Amino acid sequence: MLQVKDYRVSYGQSEVVHGVNFELKKNEIVAIMGRNGMGKTSLMKSLVGMVPESGGSISLQGTDLTGMKSFERVANGVGFVPQGRMIFSTMSVLENIETGLTSTNQSKLPPDSDLYELFPVLKEMKSRKGGNLSGGQQQQLAIARALASNPKVLILDEPTEGIQPSIIKEMARTLKRIRDERGLSILVSEQVLSFALEIADRVLVIEGGNIVHEDDIANIDEDKVASYLSV
């Protein structure tokens, strides 16, 4: 479904992601693991077009996304939840979600939207300013905003960062539910192994800008993956 070939990301002259190849199948959840500074965020940002790729190609269901700007990639089915959530803090919760509707040519979120069912807390707080929400609530808002554009692939960059453990568990359940109900594929970058083991069907390990290890969750060598994550 999502095909990434020989994908490269550079800042100026220095290349930080060196030609990675992977594929995401329909209804699959793939976790990209790796320590800080290994190129996870650069790769994720680049997949959604926030950082232009410097080589290689990306295509989604046969549509070539290479060279497209972010909003064009979103219109073609990429949803993005960035590291640090980056919600629009001076805008209300409802307005935040509605920014995600832009590429669908709708303007108003229907009051019976299934997004509220996934995240009931957002319905309660829909007139609050996004900046006044707690970290966990902001994370839910960022996911709802990305889902509003009806993506085929949801890309999440370190969704567990700065979130308390009880909410992390709940988030894992929600993400699986989203995958099952909406039939989309999820690509998530992660440092927390337990979270990745809980949701992912497959794990990729990135180190120094290369994918160095790949395992199906069924026969994963936990110790080996953990050794890549330890400092």
Place this chain on the structure above:
Amino acid sequence: MFSDYTANELTAIFAMQGFAGLILFSVLVLMALGLAIIFGQMGVINMAHGEFMILGAYITYLTSNVFAEYLPGLFDGYFFVAMILAFITTFLLGMLVEWGLIRFLYKRPLDTLLATWGLSLILQQIYRSVFGAREVGVSLPDWMMGSYALTDIIEVPINGIFVMLLTVTIAIGVYWLMYRSGWGRQVRAVVQNRPMASAVGINTEKVDRVTFGLGCGIAGIAGSAFTMIGSTGPTSGQLYIVDTFLVVVFGGAQSLLGTIASAFTISQAQSTMEFFLSGSMAKVLTLLFVVGILMLRPQGLFAMKIRH
């Protein structure tokens, strides 16, 4: 300084100066709304804003001449046509300027300052070459002339009332556009976080272009209103740009309500003091007051309170 007047006269003076202040307020608000959208929302300091206003004024002047020449029967309504034409012309010129000039300079704010200043000089010279250096005035239709006598000594001009109503309508329209419409939501998202706005599906370049055009378009309408209270010359716009920046900064750059409140304060203070003191003394006092407030509240009168 008040002792030369009777209490009755003083009331009349305050009422009429207050009203004159309201007309100044209207033009300042219209100018500042456009500037606040461009500066507050996009961070671009548009030094050519006054020239966009004057373009609107010249369009109004041309329209009034065309109506007087070819459609004298419809002269009473020319102003509304002029306003729409002024908006369209300045809106399109604004989009053209954004496309040809501003979009290359978003990361270089000081260069925008210089570039738009250069643009203002170019526009001034174009006006001078096309319309001549002498100021032109428009003739108002009959129904806008004259004044309405509130009491024996208090009179308010009808065109002033009209300008104020116009301003209120446009201010409400802009508020609705920015805070209630889907387009305004996109603008505010782009302002907060440009890369993220794009990553939720917003075409940020298009939003920038229309926003800049809209700010200029409102300046064009301000120009239409301006023809009723002053005569139009190539450099008339420059006189207003400093006051307008003062209004925007004093009000808090991202708050439309603040812009209106600060335009009201500044124009009323200015207008009332001008009657009793000299014009420049009034300006000095206004500026001192604004500087004092800004030292205490650098974010301006109205600023949003949120966690970051």
